[in-house]
Amino acid sequence: VSDFTEDDLVAMVRKLLGGEAVGVRLGAGDDAALVEFGHYLGILTTDMLVEGVHFERSSISPRDLGHKGLTVNVSDVAAMGGSPRYGLASIGLPDDVEMPWVVELYGGMLEAAADYGMSLVGGDTNRADRVVLSMTVTGEVDPGAVVTRGGGRPGERIVVTGRLGAAAGGLLLSRVPSQQMTGPVVEHGRELLAALTRPVARVGEGQALARSGATAMIDLSDGLAKDLGRLCAQSEVGAAVRLADVPVSPGLEELRDVLGADPLDLALHGGEDYELLATLPGEAVPAAAETLWEAFATRLTEIGEIREGRGLVAVAPDGSEGPLDPKGWDHFGG
Amino acid sequence: VSDFTEDDLVAMVRKLLGGEAVGVRLGAGDDAALVEFGHYLGILTTDMLVEGVHFERSSISPRDLGHKGLTVNVSDVAAMGGSPRYGLASIGLPDDVEMPWVVELYGGMLEAAADYGMSLVGGDTNRADRVVLSMTVTGEVDPGAVVTRGGGRPGERIVVTGRLGAAAGGLLLSRVPSQQMTGPVVEHGRELLAALTRPVARVGEGQALARSGATAMIDLSDGLAKDLGRLCAQSEVGAAVRLADVPVSPGLEELRDVLGADPLDLALHGGEDYELLATLPGEAVPAAAETLWEAFATRLTEIGEIREGRGLVAVAPDGSEGPLDPKGWDHFGG
Numbered sequence: 001v002s003d004f005t006e007d008d009l010v011a012m013v014r015k016l017l018g019g020e021a022v023g024v025r026l027g028a029g030d031d032a033a034l035v036e037f038g039h040y041l042g043i044l045t046t047d048m049l050v051e052g053v054h055f056e057r058s059s060i061s062p063r064d065l066g067h068k069g070l071t072v073n074v075s076d077v078a079a080m081g082g083s084p085r086y087g088l089a090s091i092g093l094p095d096d097v098e099m100p101w102v103v104e105l106y107g108g109m110l111e112a113a114a115d116y117g118m119s120l121v122g123g124d125t126n127r128a129d130r131v132v133l134s135m136t137v138t139g140e141v142d143p144g145a146v147v148t149r150g151g152g153r154p155g156e157r158i159v160v161t162g163r164l165g166a167a168a169g170g171l172l173l174s175r176v177p178s179q180q181m182t183g184p185v186v187e188h189g190r191e192l193l194a195a196l197t198r199p200v201a202r203v204g205e206g207q208a209l210a211r212s213g214a215t216a217m218i219d220l221s222d223g224l225a226k227d228l229g230r231l232c233a234q235s236e237v238g239a240a241v242r243l244a245d246v247p248v249s250p251g252l253e254e255l256r257d258v259l260g261a262d263p264l265d266l267a268l269h270g271g272e273d274y275e276l277l278a279t280l281p282g283e284a285v286p287a288a289a290e291t292l293w294e295a296f297a298t299r300l301t302e303i304g305e306i307r308e309g310r311g312l313v314a315v316a317p318d319g320s321e322g323p324l325d326p327k328g329w330d331h332f333g334g
Numbered sequence: 335v336s337d338f339t340e341d342d343l344v345a346m347v348r349k350l351l352g353g354e355a356v357g358v359r360l361g362a363g364d365d366a367a368l369v370e371f372g373h374y375l376g377i378l379t380t381d382m383l384v385e386g387v388h389f390e391r392s393s394i395s396p397r398d399l400g401h402k403g404l405t406v407n408v409s410d411v412a413a414m415g416g417s418p419r420y421g422l423a424s425i426g427l428p429d430d431v432e433m434p435w436v437v438e439l440y441g442g443m444l445e446a447a448a449d450y451g452m453s454l455v456g457g458d459t460n461r462a463d464r465v466v467l468s469m470t471v472t473g474e475v476d477p478g479a480v481v482t483r484g485g486g487r488p489g490e491r492i493v494v495t496g497r498l499g500a501a502a503g504g505l506l507l508s509r510v511p512s513q514q515m516t517g518p519v520v521e522h523g524r525e526l527l528a529a530l531t532r533p534v535a536r537v538g539e540g541q542a543l544a545r546s547g548a549t550a551m552i553d554l555s556d557g558l559a560k561d562l563g564r565l566c567a568q569s570e571v572g573a574a575v576r577l578a579d580v581p582v583s584p585g586l587e588e589l590r591d592v593l594g595a596d597p598l599d600l601a602l603h604g605g606e607d608y609e610l611l612a613t614l615p616g617e618a619v620p621a622a623a624e625t626l627w628e629a630f631a632t633r634l635t636e637i638g639e640i641r642e643g644r645g646l647v648a649v650a651p652d653g654s655e656g657p658l659d660p661k662g663w664d665h666f667g668g
Contacts, residue, residue: 025375025477025480026480026482030414030482030483030484030568031379031410031411031413031414031482031483031551031552031553032377032378032379032410032411032413032414032416032473033377033378033379034375034376034377034414034475034480035375035376035377035378036375036376037371037372037374037375037376037474038371040371041359041368041369041370041371042368042369042370042371042472043366043367043368043369044366044367044369044420044422044455044456044470044472045365045366045367045422045456046422046423046424046456046457046458046468046470047424047458048424048425048426048458048460048462048466048468050426050460050461050462050463050466052463053426053460053461053462054460076365076366077365077366079365079366080364080365080366080368082366086378088378088379088380088470089380090380090381090382090424090468090470091382092382092384092387092466121378122378122379122380123380124380124381124382124468126382126384126387126388127384127387128382128384128387128464128466129384129386129463129464130462130463132382132384132426132462132466132468134380134382134424134458134466134468136378136380136422136424136470138376138378138472139366140371141368143359146359146360146368148360148364149364149365150364217365218365219365234364
């Protein structure tokens with residue numbers, strides 16, 4: 001039996017969310033939160049993290065889980081070129097969760113809200129069999145600066161922020177028996193695990209890409225191949241990816257044997273990187289890359305181009321082409 | 335193993351949500367929905383329904399569940415005096431759920447969205463152990479017309495819409511063995527079960543109460559005593575409820591033996607009625623009641639008054655007073 005009532009929990013959440021924030025007329029504790037919506041276009045997004053599906057309670061701290069729960073939603077706002085404003089958290093908690101765990105969970109959400117300059121304004125707590133964290137984020141964007149998935153045109157370049165595959169490597173690493181976690185593995189492994197437990201939403205980068213002329217954009221939650229496929233489907237185009245140019249996360253090569261996985265495979269098909277993939281006219285790429293590097297120390301890599309027709313193509317270093325299979329993280333498929 | 339992939343599900347949801355709607359710039363299918371926020375104050379609310387806690391899959395149809403999942407959120411918007419605008423659905427689905435069930439679930443949400451003149455603009459689908467339905471609704475309200483829980487003042491009257499206890503009666507009835515479900519029980523029981531599976535959010539009534547001078551308002555999700563206690567805590571006041579005036583749902587008296595419960599007890603402590611409880615100056619009550627009856631055929635009943643100090647008091651028909659224990663539906667407590 002749990003050691004707190006729903007009202008205890010509500011009171012605790014309220015205390016945690018009690019700070020004043022710009023634009024918040026009324027935060028947690030009433031029937032709903034009251035916020036000021038600006039004169040911008042509104043963005044609404046929601047994402048659910050389920051214990052046993054998206055995370056194991058034994059391998060992520062509640063603080064990291066809370067932080068990640070908000071971050072994955074903010075990443076969707078970033079992928080539209082927008083700014084996150086308000087967050088809501090609906091949480092399901094099993095009997096064996098104790099209050100300090102819940103406090104840490106909210107601590108992580110508040111930390112993420114501070115990271116992204118937004119406010120957590122309320123939510124709902126419930127009993128459940130397993131931990132369920134369902135978060136909603138609203139954002140805003142100037143109508144002229146919106147970037148959807150649907151604007152990619154043949155001949156445009158495909159660019160991606162940061163490096164790929166680290167979160168998938170971290171997931172594999174978290175399953176490696178501890179006796180194999182020797183010095184060099186631990187050293188390279190730390191960054192991979194951090195990518196899994198503390199992803200970063202590319203909010204500033206998304207806005208900079210929008211200003212730099214991005215015609216379509218998506219955040220990489222389910223793997224490059226799968227998410228590029230979604231962008232292409234929306235834009236009604238095909239794409240070619242030069243495999244040699246895909247930016248693979250450092251450490252994956254060194255840990256190839258321990259992880260038992262090909263680094264390029266992790267970069268193409270591993271989920272949860274939350275980097276942004278965008279399409280840009282060729283002439284806009286150098287300036288966009290310079291802006292991202294100077295403003296955010298984030299690298300922008302050109303990895304291929306949009307083509308007429310449909311289908312994804314992988315271009316090998318020798319110039320030969322083959323289909324790029326959009327396998328990726330699928331919560332339902334085999 | 336389920337008979338569909340996440341992409342199948344996303345495509346289905348998108349098809350269902352594909353219609354055009356006023357204010358929706360971009361609905362389901364991109365990283366986030368794009369909506370126009372008006373010049374009104376924004377309202378944000380979220381509520382989660384968990385299988386085994388809030389409902390059993392065997393005793394509610396997916397259509398009713400979807401309808402209710404949205405309705406309970408709309409009820410929170412109604413309790414602020416606002417209008418619902420946009421909805422998001424995050425859904426967790428176990429392996430044994432088949433596509434037609436999911437289609438029906440969305441069908442119920444869309445039906446509710448139409449009922450309340452709002453748009454379902456997106457969401458997220460996930461694998462889970464049990465069905466989890468986490469919905470978020472945004473609404474808007476004129477800044478001058480907001481009614482929170484915090485404005486009740488001593489001497490003001492306590493009013494409630496509709497009649498109470500039907501949903502709790504329906505819950506008890508759903509556990510009655512089928513051999514006891516004879517003619518008269520079925521006849522009276524139908525309304526109780528409908529109250530449980532198809533609650534109605536009092537949107538128009540909430541706005542009318544706001545215009546009629548309501549000083550505080552809450553929707554009754556966890557029982558009259560408990561929710562009145564919450565309103566009083568927020569308003570920093572106490573309250574007295576005249577037991578003889580509490581409007582008890584018809585049918586509860588007739589089914590007293592079958593349900594094994596006191597009708598007044600169900601009306602005071604049963605959850606999920608989603609009626610509105612408000613405080614009003616005494617002179618404003620008759621006009622408010624007339625408005626609600628003429629515009630919505632909804633009765634408004636005065637059940638007591640706000641008092642100085644703290645604590646809830648029950649006033650018996652003979653005038654004697656005793657504490658009104660705020661026991662109610664608690665997802666965590668014993």
